């Protein structure tokens with residue numbers, strides 16, 4: 001309610017069959033200094049955790065639409081929910097920009113009950129001159145309703161010393177012209193404790209109206225909140241916790257010990273919760289190898305039987321190779337984040353294994369062009385190398401454009417690389433919540449890894465990139481090992497925080513590692 005001079009307040013809506021509701025046209029919208037109190041959710045209207053909510057604009061200038069997208073996505077940093085902006089008929093959130101009709105939204109999954117030809121959210125006072133602070137305040141607030149959040153002043157924990165006479169007098173007049181019942185329902189009524197999940201009253205919540213002391217007894221008031229409060233962030237994360245669908249790492253040692261080697265190793269992993277629309281695409285990279293020097297180095301990591309519910313991850317050897325152990329990591333690129341694209345390259349696409357070539361490259365065209373050259377990372381997923389020379393291989397991307405890039409799998413000196421395979425992942429360079437790069441043990445002062453050595457370093461993310469600890473996936477992109485000892489190494493990621501993480505590459509026993517490189521993706 002802000003102050004009396006600024007009557008922009010938001011009214012939360014429930015479908016008619018659940019509760020009598022106000023016709024949207026009657027509502028005067030939220031804002032300036034107003035907001036609900038403490039974060040609370042209506043227990044009936046949680047979305048399933050991990051849901052991707054399709055959002056469609058029913059109007060609005062390109063500028064205003066871009067601002068709504070920008071601020072709506074604020075929630076994605078804390079809630080395991082994605083807003084996907086579409087132009088299709090199947091959008092569950094339909095955003096209108098009817099001027100003067102107030103800003104309002106239906107709550108959570110109650111959006112599903114609204115006929116497809118009607119808006120479910122309105123912004124009634126945005127235009128191309130609107131300030132960012134106002135976009136931030138109102139968009140985050142309304143999309144909070146779309147996630148199921150209710151006004152904090154209606155939380156069971158709210159205990160506001162209303163000056164009811166002053167409130168009635170003001171809201172019964174223009175521009176609101178509310179009835180007493182409307183005022184009771186929108187301002188004074190509270191949810192029953194059993195009907196809401198809530199925290200202690202948080203006057204800094206984005207869902208809290210800025211309540212002027214004009215409307216309370218004494219000097220009680222709440223501030224005008226334009227960003228998520230600490231409580232908002234932690235609470236919504238509890239309500240929609242991070243996806244735990246798969247741990248993202250497969251190790252053959254989880255199946256059998258190294259001294260009981262098997263050529264074929266696989267394990268099924270579930271997506272929890274499952275994907276909704278299509279199975280995700282999988283990028284996979286090697287993280288660990290322990291292979292006998294007595295035969296060629298032949299190993300391949302891959303995923304198959306990928307469904308919406310699960311996938312099977314393999315690390316296999318073939319012919320007379322002894323694979324004591326192997327490990328692989330993967331990254332899912334699905335409807336959960338359509339920003340990512342992924343694919344694979346195998347040198348066998350260029351020439352057969354028995355015509356080995358030291359340098360192999362191919363132009364990759366993205367299925368969908370990016371607006372500008374994206375970030376691309378490459379992981380090694382398979383190699384086939386002769387046992388009689390050192391094992392040297394490197395994979396990388398070059399000549400990256402908005403349409404594609406060149407992927408390379410190379411060797412050097414006298415190494416015979418019969419084949420190599422790699423996965424690649426690309427995402428927009430402007431993506432705010434992803435960070436990637438590579439590191440190499442040769443960047444360390446000393447040359448190479450000594451036996452049983454561990455090398456590594458710390459990656460520091462750009463300041464402020466992550467508001468919470470990201471997921472980090474890391475795999476091998478290059479290595480250089482002496483062929484007179486077994487090939488043994490392992491890449492790990494440790495101590496992940498929102499500021500950075502530690503990577504290590506270790507080797508053990510009598511292995512001689514001259515160098516190894518990793519590529520990482522944090523998101």
Ligand SMILES: [Zn+2]
Nearest residue numbers: 010011012030
């Ligand atoms: Zn509201």
